[in-house]
Amino acid sequence: MRNPDPECPGCGRPLPTDPVELAGLAACPHCRGELTATVFPAYGRGPVIGGTAERTTADDEATCFFHPSKKAAVPCDRCGRFLCALCDLPIAGEHLCPGCVQSAQKKEGLSGVGRPRLRWDIIVWQLVLLPLLACSFVIPVTGLAAAGLAVWGLRAPPSRVVHTRARLWAGLVAGLVVAAGGTVFWIVAATR
């Protein structure tokens, strides 16, 4: 699957494909919109396609666990199975087999493989703050829910960028304070 020719971000029409011409562009030739293109050495080389596995030629050669007719290229760093070039998945500096990658994805135990992570701290703080802004009567409930979700979120994989745990602990405290304050407010309001 080759990426089509570069396009102008403004009008969407194709830009010159020649790297020298592209790097020298000051404006889109079609819409005349100002534009700068920085061409890197990989330009025009196309996508890197996966490797091909070699066939075994001798009986005493190690073969791939998944493809018995293919020559083993490397062992899996997790399970030790021999892998051909086709089955070898180099991830985060390790050579892994498809099975180990799959199980690591499920456990989130492989630092190089990740799915989108839920930012529990954002959910908790929205639950704490939004009802406050709206002066909602559900504040005790949302405060408790925020505290509960903060405890739940402490067990989830943290954000890669922000200090999720500190935010969650702060959210837990804020949720409990808000829930207690909301409850007292409603008790006082109901008894008067």
Next chain:
Amino acid sequence: MELRLPKDPAYERICSGHTPTGSASYWLGRDHLLLVETSFVTEQCRRFELRDLELVVVQPTSTRLVAGSVLACAFVVLLSLAAIASFRAASSNASDAAIWAVLAGIPTVVLGAALAWVVLPGRFCRVRIRTGVQTLAAPGISRLPKATRFVARLRAALAPTVDAAPAAPLAPQPAAGNASTDPAP
């Protein structure tokens, strides 16, 4: 335990910004660029091998001119109203005029802040990052000075990497796609 990127010495943050649904930050690793994008309540990583980066296109837009002009007109009108109301309040001690001065003053301050936000950080722009298999509209890079710094940092990081890499063919990869959802090296 997984290190957060700001604490990880292998990564350097080269750019960050806000998107309509959250934020995005760009982290430069030894041989790859990591894009961490937060959208609503999810955080997703995309990884680009530096040797696969082909092209970065930056196109300035006229958003600053248009939005700045509209905001500046509204700002001038509101500022005039607030000034007139203040002048009348000061000269006649009328409480109505003072209230009007405050009522016009608050949106004037808000508009002034918005105007400063539109005008001061530089022109708006669109940025496209192209690899062998995809073209990505770079999230979070919406101002020209920021985009310029981003491209300059990429160029500085990419030159030695590309020189050191074999010309072709490159090391075999498991998949044809070169942007994955991998967060770490």
